[in-house]
Amino acid sequence: MTTDQGQLTTDTLPAWLDVSALLALARAATAAEVEAALGAAHVGPREFAALLSPAAAPYLENMARAAQALTRRHFGRTITLYAPLYLSNFCSSGCAYCGFAADRNHPRRKLSFDEADTELAALKRMGIEEVLLLTGERTPQADFAYVCECVRRAATHMAMVTVETFPMTTAEYAELAAAGCTGVTLYQETYDAAVYAPLHRWGPKRDFAARLGAPARALAGGIRQCGFGALLGLADPIEDALRLYSHIAGLQKQFWRAGFSVSFPRLRPEAGGFQTDHPVSDALLAQLIFAFRLALPENHLALSTREPAKLRDGFAGVGISKMSVASLTTVGGYDHGAEGGVGQFAVNDSRGVADFCAALRAAGLEPVFKNWDAAYR
Numbered sequence: 001m002t003t004d005q006g007q008l009t010t011d012t013l014p015a016w017l018d019v020s021a022l023l024a025l026a027r028a029a030t031a032a033e034v035e036a037a038l039g040a041a042h043v044g045p046r047e048f049a050a051l052l053s054p055a056a057a058p059y060l061e062n063m064a065r066a067a068q069a070l071t072r073r074h075f076g077r078t079i080t081l082y083a084p085l086y087l088s089n090f091c092s093s094g095c096a097y098c099g100f101a102a103d104r105n106h107p108r109r110k111l112s113f114d115e116a117d118t119e120l121a122a123l124k125r126m127g128i129e130e131v132l133l134l135t136g137e138r139t140p141q142a143d144f145a146y147v148c149e150c151v152r153r154a155a156t157h158m159a160m161v162t163v164e165t166f167p168m169t170t171a172e173y174a175e176l177a178a179a180g181c182t183g184v185t186l187y188q189e190t191y192d193a194a195v196y197a198p199l200h201r202w203g204p205k206r207d208f209a210a211r212l213g214a215p216a217r218a219l220a221g222g223i224r225q226c227g228f229g230a231l232l233g234l235a236d237p238i239e240d241a242l243r244l245y246s247h248i249a250g251l252q253k254q255f256w257r258a259g260f261s262v263s264f265p266r267l268r269p270e271a272g273g274f275q276t277d278h279p280v281s282d283a284l285l286a287q288l289i290f291a292f293r294l295a296l297p298e299n300h301l302a303l304s305t306r307e308p309a310k311l312r313d314g315f316a317g318v319g320i321s322k323m324s325v326a327s328l329t330t331v332g333g334y335d336h337g338a339e340g341g342v343g344q345f346a347v348n349d350s351r352g353v354a355d356f357c358a359a360l361r362a363a364g365l366e367p368v369f370k371n372w373d374a375a376y377r
């Protein structure tokens with residue numbers, strides 16, 4: 001069982017991780033069950049499972065139309081934009097699929113506070129108002145105090161400051177929120193504990209349970225938005241989607257005032273040359289996005305620059321409501337004075353802000369950098 005503060009141990013993993021009944025449905029749903037799910041006023045777990053089934057694949061066009069209609073109803077024609085800023089590539093963990101893993105032989109660096117300010121100012125000049133600050137796992141070089149100070153500085157530049165760093169305690173998340181952090185993104189990578197173990201070869205990230213409980217701790221600590229995702233390609237994507245949905249559905253009941261978002265990161269080439277056993281095709285990616293949109297109509301669904309321009313343009317407004325732009329996965333690099341070095345993974349859509357916004361507008365969509373102003377709070 002889980003406690004309401006997300007304090008999990010490996011011996012007490014939550015019951016919702018058992019999705020065997022839904023998985024059976026997702027493997028064997030009939031066309032009639034898919035049609036019923038598409039026509040349902042409310043898509044719950046059973047309908048969601050049917051929409052993930054092989055029987056739903058021929059209904060992709062119908063799912064796309066329904067996903068677009070729901071996206072438009074809840075988000076209008078807007079696409080919310082953000083940019084990542086890698087603060088540090090020091091890492092104490094050994095994730096087999098990551099270019100920043102501790103055994104990857106490349107120079108390590110972190111941004112000094114002055115460099116972070118310079119990078120944030122460069123992002124601001126690009127028009128960015130929401131920044132996602134990233135580090136590896138907790139290290140002496142990039143520890144909680146470092147992240148907290150970077151958040152504090154980022155909050156003086158940006159309207160929204162989210163972090164994608166390492167699992168923290170509830171007290172640390174509360175301190176982060178007080179420093180100006182509005183959101184935490186923390187992908188479980190895979191919700192399959194048996195697959196998770198060998199992929200996370202050493203370091204604190206080996207602790208599956210500690211990671212699983214982090215979003216609950218963040219929300220209990222006063223963080224307003226939580227971002228979720230599974231790294232597509234690590235494990236069975238349908239199983240991961242069902243568990244991801246269950247994770248969010250449970251937290252939504254407990255933290256009903258919070259915002260939730262789902263990202264769909266597919267594995268990209270990285271310096272270590274990791275090969276996936278579970279490739280996710282474009283069609284399956286589309287099915288996942290549309291199914292999540294139907295099941296979570298009010299939540300942001302995000303797609304990053306891991307995906308190529310053509311695919312991103314196609315999903316914008318069709319399920320997807322939030323996108324990164326002009327991303328670098330090196331440590332810094334937005335300001336010409338900063339030396340980025342090796343990236344965490346290869347970016348696939350390298351368009352700048354102006355080009356990407358022009359593409360959105362050409363498709364009848366409105367790029368949004370900030371949807372509120374302090375004067376109206």
Ligand code: SF4
Pocket residue numbers: 091092093094095098099100101102135136137205
């Ligand atoms: S995924 Fe994160 S924790 Fe794992 S090696 Fe990369 S930076 Fe470190």
